[in-house]
Amino acid sequence: MPAIERPELLDLPARITSERIMLRPYRAGDGAAIFKAVDLDRQDLKRWVDWVDEYPEVVDSERYARRMHAKWLARESLVYGIWALDESELYGGISIHSFDWKVPMGEIGYFLHKEARGRGIATEALKLLTGMAMQVAGLNRLWATCDAANEASWRLLERVGYKREGHLRSERRTSHGNLRDTFVYAMLAREWPAERTPLA
Numbered sequence: 395m396p397a398i399e400r401p402e403l404l405d406l407p408a409r410i411t412s413e414r415i416m417l418r419p420y421r422a423g424d425g426a427a428i429f430k431a432v433d434l435d436r437q438d439l440k441r442w443v444d445w446v447d448e449y450p451e452v453v454d455s456e457r458y459a460r461r462m463h464a465k466w467l468a469r470e471s472l473v474y475g476i477w478a479l480d481e482s483e484l485y486g487g488i489s490i491h492s493f494d495w496k497v498p499m500g501e502i503g504y505f506l507h508k509e510a511r512g513r514g515i516a517t518e519a520l521k522l523l524t525g526m527a528m529q530v531a532g533l534n535r536l537w538a539t540c541d542a543a544n545e546a547s548w549r550l551l552e553r554v555g556y557k558r559e560g561h562l563r564s565e566r567r568t569s570h571g572n573l574r575d576t577f578v579y580a581m582l583a584r585e586w587p588a589e590r591t592p593l594a
C-alpha cells in the first residue's frame with residue numbers, strides 16, 4: 395500500500411454492518427447514547443481507559459460526538475459508535491486515530507459498556523474496522539496498546555489475529571497511580587486477506 399497524500403479525499407463508508415452490529419461515525423444527537431454507555435459503570439471503565447472523567451454530563455458527550463463528527467470528515471480520527479443493527483442501543487465505540495499517513499498506519503481504541511460484553515460484539519466490531527482500514531482506506535498497519543493486566547483487551551486482539559509485538563515493562567502510570575506493563579499489538583495489510591471481511 396502506498397502513502398496516502400490527501401487523506402481528506404479518502405472515500406470511506408459511513409455505515410459498516412455485519413449480522414448483528416452496525417458501525418457509524420458519531421454525529422450531533424448521539425451524546426445521550428454515548429453518556430449512557432459510559433455512565434453504566436464508570437469505575438470499571440476507569441480501570442482501563444483514562445478519558446472517563448472528561449464526560450461528567452450528557453452535554454460533554456454531545457460535544458464529543460460533534461467534535462468526532464468533524465474529525466471523521468477531516469480524516470483526523472475515525473471514531474465509530476458500535477450500534478445494534480436497528481440503532482436501538484449503543485454498545486460502545488471503536489476508533490482509528492494517531493494516523494501516520496506516510497506508512498500509512500493508525501492506532502486502534504475501543505470500549506464496550508459492561509452489559510454488552512461477553513457476546514463477541516467487540517470481536518465483530520474489530521473485524522469490521524480492520525477490514526475497512528485494510529481493504530477500503532488502504533492502511534498498511536493497525537496497532538494497539540493495552541495494559542498487560544487487561545486480559546479481555548489483549549485476548550480480543552489475539553482473537554481477531556493481531557500479533558503481539560512488544561511487552562513494555564513499567565511503561566506507564568495508571569489513573570490509580572500504579573506502574574503498569576503495556577503490550578503492543580499490530581495487524582499488517584498482508585496478514586488480512588480481503589475475503590476475511592466481506593464489507594456490506
Ligand SMILES: CC(C)(COP(=O)(O)OP(=O)(O)OC[C@H]1O[C@@H](n2cnc3c(N)ncnc32)[C@H](O)[C@@H]1OP(=O)(O)O)[C@@H](O)C(=O)NCCC(=O)NCCS
Binds near residue numbers: 544
Ligand atoms: C476490551 C473489551 C472491549 C473486550 O470485550 P469482550 O466482551 O471481552 O469482547 P467480545 O465482545 O469480543 O466478546 C468476547 C467474549 O464473548 C464470548 N463470545 C460469545 N459469543 C461470541 C462470538 N460470536 N464471537 C466471539 N466471542 C464470543 C467469547 O468467548 C469471549 O468470552 P470470554 O472472554 O469469556 O472468553 C471490553 O472488556 C471493554 O470494553 N473493556 C473496558 C475498556 C477497555 O479495556 N478498552 C481497551 C483499552 S486497551
